[in-house]
Amino acid sequence: PICPNGSNSCQVSLGDLFDRAVRLSHYIHSLSSEMFNEFDERYAQGRGFIAKAINSCHTSSLTTPEDKEQAQQIHHEDLLNVVLSVLRSWNDPLLHLVSEVQRIKEAPDTILWKAMEIEEQNKRLLEGMEKIVGRVHPGDLGNEVYSTWSGLPSLQLADEDSRLFAFYNLLHCFRRDSHKIDNYLKLLKCRLIHDSNC
Amino acid sequence: NGQPPGKPEMIRCRSPEKETFTCWWKPGSDGGLPTNYTLLYTKEREESYHECPDYVTGGPNSCYFDQKHTSVWTIYNMTVKATNALGSNISTPYYVDVAYIVEPNPPVNLTLEWVGQAYASYLLLKWVPPPRADVRSGWLTLEYELRIRPKEEPEWDNIFVGLGTKYQLFRLNPGIKYVAQVRCRSDRGEWSQWSSESHFQVPKEFKLKD
Numbered sequence: 001p002i003c004p005n006g007s008n009s010c011q012v013s014l015g016d017l018f019d020r021a022v023r024l025s026h027y028i029h030s031l032s033s034e035m036f037n038e039f040d041e042r043y044a045q046g047r048g049f050i051a052k053a054i055n056s057c058h059t060s061s062l063t064t065p066e067d068k069e070q071a072q073q074i075h076h077e078d079l080l081n082v083v084l085s086v087l088r089s090w091n092d093p094l095l096h097l098v099s100e101v102q103r104i105k106e107a108p109d110t111i112l113w114k115a116m117e118i119e120e121q122n123k124r125l126l127e128g129m130e131k132i133v134g135r136v137h138p139g140d141l142g143n144e145v146y147s148t149w150s151g152l153p154s155l156q157l158a159d160e161d162s163r164l165f166a167f168y169n170l171l172h173c174f175r176r177d178s179h180k181i182d183n184y185l186k187l188l189k190c191r192l193i194h195d196s197n198c
Numbered sequence: 199n200g201q202p203p204g205k206p207e208m209i210r211c212r213s214p215e216k217e218t219f220t221c222w223w224k225p226g227s228d229g230g231l232p233t234n235y236t237l238l239y240t241k242e243r244e245e246s247y248h249e250c251p252d253y254v255t256g257g258p259n260s261c262y263f264d265q266k267h268t269s270v271w272t273i274y275n276m277t278v279k280a281t282n283a284l285g286s287n288i289s290t291p292y293y294v295d296v297a298y299i300v301e302p303n304p305p306v307n308l309t310l311e312w313v314g315q316a317y318a319s320y321l322l323l324k325w326v327p328p329p330r331a332d333v334r335s336g337w338l339t340l341e342y343e344l345r346i347r348p349k350e351e352p353e354w355d356n357i358f359v360g361l362g363t364k365y366q367l368f369r370l371n372p373g374i375k376y377v378a379q380v381r382c383r384s385d386r387g388e389w390s391q392w393s394s395e396s397h398f399q400v401p402k403e404f405k406l407k408d
Contacts, residue, residue, distance in 0.1 A: 026339075026385065033386050050293045054242050054273050066269040068217050068337045176271050179297050182385065183337070190336030198336050 017132050018189040024125045025182040028118055029175070035114040036175040039168065042108070047161065049168040057173035058149045059089045064180055071187055080133050081145070083184050086177050087126045088146035093170060094119040100155040104167065118174075125181075136192070201229030202285030206278045208292035211299045215331045216270060216338055216384065219263050219296050220256035223278045223289065231282040237261045239276035241269060270296045301388035302340060303328035305363075305380045310398035313366075321398065324364040325380045328390065340382040343389070349375040349397065373402040 064082050065071035071079070098115045101107055154166035190198035204226025213219035225235065237250035250261035261276075274296075278289045305325040313322050327333045327340055341361055345354040348371070359365050359380075370376065376399070379392040 030386060050273070051275070051291065054275065054293075060243065064271070066272055067265065068332065068335075069265065071337065072335060176295070176297065179385070180271055186336040186339050188336075190334070196335050198334055 014132070014135050015193045017128060017135065018185070018193050021125060021128045021132060022182070022185050022189055024121055024128065025178070025185045028121050028125060029178040029182040031114050031118050031121075032171070032175045032178040035111055035118070036171040038108070038111055038114075039171050043104075043164050044168050047164070049165050050172075052165060053169045053172050056169050057176065058093070058151065059086055059147045059173065059177055061147050062086060062089065062145070065184070071184065076188055076191055077137060079184055079188055080129070080136065083181055083188075084126070084129055084133065085145045085147070086181055087122065087129060088144075089149065090122055090174060090177065091126070093149040093151060094122055094174070096152050096155065097170060100152075101167070103156075104164075105160075118178075200231040200282070200284055201227070203227065203229050203231075203233045203280035203282050203287050205287045206235060206280045206289045208276060208278060208289055211292075211294045212388075213268075213296050213300050214303050214328070216296060216300050217265050217330075217332070218268050219294075219299060220260055221263075221276065221292075221294070222256070222260045225259060226280060226287060228280075229282055229284060231284060233280050233282040235259065236279045236281070237276060238279065239274050241275075242273045268296055272296070298387070300338075300384040302331050302338075302382050302384060302390045304390045304393040305340075305342065305382050306393065308378065308380050308393050308396045310376075310378060310396050312398070312401060314401070318368060321367040321370055321376070321400070322364060323367060323378060323380070323396075325393065326363065327382065338384055340384055342380055342382045344378060344380050345392070346376055346378040349377050370400045372400055375399045 062082070062085050064086065065074055065079070074082075094115070098112075098119050101112050101115045104111075151166060151170060155163065155170070157163040157166065186198075190196055206226050207224045209222050209224050211219055211221040221237070223235070223237070225233070237253075238247050239250070240247055251267045252262040252264065253260070255262035272295065274294050276292050276294070280287050305328055308323065308325040311322045311324070313320055323344060325342070331338045331340060333340055339361070342359040342363065344357040344359055344365055346357070346367065347354045357365065357367075375397060378396050378398070379394070381390045381392045383389045
């Protein structure tokens with residue numbers, strides 16, 4: 001039951017928290033896919049950026065499940081922490097993405113709007129996840145592990161090709177990580193709320 | 199006589215359930231000589247080259263990656279090498295991430311059932327996810343689209359259903375035969391093929407929903 005005008009006594013159920021988180025993660029991933037595809041079509045055609053993007057996500061140092069078996073074998077507490085770590089790793093780059101996208105030559109408003117919307121919704125999702133972790137493991141806000149990002153200078157390079165690759169790489173990595181988060185949350189929801197019987 | 203082989207070309211990769219995937223290539227000219235093909239790939243975060251684990255399961259000119267050889271959110275960089283007695287030729291590198299090549303098999307068991315009730319009657323369409331898609335654990339999330347048309351008319355009516363596996367259809371014309379199909383896709387992936395057709399004839403007399 002959703003809390004009527006936030007009364008204290010009433011608590012949102014874990015199931016509702018997961019529903020909100022999955023709706024948000026699905027939305028964020030959709031936006032990130034659209035943003036990446038739009039940027040790719042407009043700025044990356046024929047530049048071979050995909051080859052350079054290999055092994056270049058700042059979050060690749062985080063150990064994350066890469067297939068169904070790994071994702072199903074990991075304990076839900078660890079998978080929740082993976083989601084938190086990946087989300088936290090994107091706070092800083094998404095903030096800078098919003099300001100730096102405005103400097104791209106003829107950047108369409110749609111890319112700028114999506115960058116702002118993603119940055120906003122990612123923060124909300126992180127807040128929601130911290131509530132979920134607090135509910136699943138009271139007193140534990142999850143480990144504070146996350147991956148730092150040092151890519152701001154590359155978004156401000158004078159050489160256009162290098163700068164565009166830096167944007168491409170950031171959007172490529174965020175599309176990937178938002179997909180991981182969405183997938184892991186759907187797995188967790190099915191496991192914890194629907195006893196793996198979605 | 200004869201010639202070295204022409205340049206092969208990777209053309210497509212597809213995963214039906216985000217657990218395995220298959221890639222296909224188009225051979226170049228064989229130069230009039232027996233030519234064989236070798237697919238080599240590297241994976242992100244790995245240095246070493248691997249050869250295709252299975253050239254058979256996916257049919258001619260293909261490579262099948264089973265669960266053990268499939269990682270999601272990982273870029274595969276693959277090339278195909280054609281070799282005959284007079285030389286060899288290698289395709290342009292092809293990059294793929296299994297997360298973005300999911301094209302499920304069609305849903306199955308599409309059933310059409312007429313539900314006649316006092317206040318309104320409707321057609322209840324129900325179906326089941328494709329057999330090998332693990333929707334139950336949440337690994338794969340599928341959304342569905344229906345299409346229906348009177349049997350005698352060419353134009354389909356498309357209905358985006360979303361995540362559910364049943365749909366109530368009101369306002370059908372009494373006595374008319376209808377044909378329906380359903381398809382699915384994973385988050386932002388490719389639509390599956392349409393399911394096989396299901397047919398239904400609406401009863402002649404029933405109360406139309408206001």
